[in-house]
Amino acid sequence: MPLRRRFTPEARTDVHRCLVCEIREHSVCNGIDDTELAILAQASKRLTLPPGTAMIEEGTPALSFFNVTSGTVKLFKSLPDGRRQITGFADVGHFLGLTTAKTYSFGAETVDTVQVCRFLRPQLETLLTDYPQFERRLLDEVTDELAEAQEQMLLLGRKTARERVASFLLNRMIPPAPSGQGKTEGCLVSLPMTRVDIADYLGLTIETVSRTISALRREQTITGTDNHGIRVLSVTRLRDLASGQDSR
Numbered sequence: 001m002p003l004r005r006r007f008t009p010e011a012r013t014d015v016h017r018c019l020v021c022e023i024r025e026h027s028v029c030n031g032i033d034d035t036e037l038a039i040l041a042q043a044s045k046r047l048t049l050p051p052g053t054a055m056i057e058e059g060t061p062a063l064s065f066f067n068v069t070s071g072t073v074k075l076f077k078s079l080p081d082g083r084r085q086i087t088g089f090a091d092v093g094h095f096l097g098l099t100t101a102k103t104y105s106f107g108a109e110t111v112d113t114v115q116v117c118r119f120l121r122p123q124l125e126t127l128l129t130d131y132p133q134f135e136r137r138l139l140d141e142v143t144d145e146l147a148e149a150q151e152q153m154l155l156l157g158r159k160t161a162r163e164r165v166a167s168f169l170l171n172r173m174i175p176p177a178p179s180g181q182g183k184t185e186g187c188l189v190s191l192p193m194t195r196v197d198i199a200d201y202l203g204l205t206i207e208t209v210s211r212t213i214s215a216l217r218r219e220q221t222i223t224g225t226d227n228h229g230i231r232v233l234s235v236t237r238l239r240d241l242a243s244g245q246d247s248r
Contacts, residue, residue: 086201
């Protein structure tokens with residue numbers, strides 16, 4: 001059982017931040033109960049990062065780990081000649097930087113303004129030792145990342161352009177609010193990244209992504225919004241497209 005400690009007024013403010021955090025129950029921090037929030041608050045530092053910030057550089061020492069509390073981060077692998085492939089997008093609740101190696105195996109850059117809670121390696125290792133539930137939540141995160149990697153291999157290896165775009169829009173769909181009573185039609189799609197990034201992630205050209213989105217609009221599967229976003233009009237059809245069950 002970890003020892004309880006006495007904390008300064010500043011630390012108590014950090015405890016309140018953790019207590020009211022809206023994403024805590026959906027992140028690895030859920031592995032620490034309310035009575036031990038002071039430990040969690042002391043182990044992390046809240047950071048706000050502007051768009052285009054390099055959070056993680058591939059090949060550099062893995063000294064920090066990040067819990068995303070707001071915004072979107074793009075993940076990528078690089079080649080020595082400068083070429084790179086976007087391998088994923090991390091949103092609210094994702095934990096970045098996990099590795100047993102001494103260096104990061106990927107790079108990460110903010111897409112928009114991002115807020116994170118940063119853990120240094122010694123602090124994270126202490127949490128893993130003292131709180132088995134926290135360790136289990138991290139294991140869940142790693143398992144989810146493996147499943148996402150397998151889906152991405154299927155997408156790039158076997159899916160058509162329409163299936164890739166449909167799969168991406170489904171994955172980026174914002175869940176309805178509790179007042180929506182489970183309705184999914186009309187849900188917005190979160191697309192803070194550029195079309196260039198989307199095309200890179202899907203292994204397509206920008207022109208193919210644009211043509212496919214335009215076709216889905218004509219077919220009334222999706223529609224545009226006033227702020228250049230996307231709203232899903234038929235989740236059922238989008239799911240059929242993503243799984244290769246649509247014959248159009």
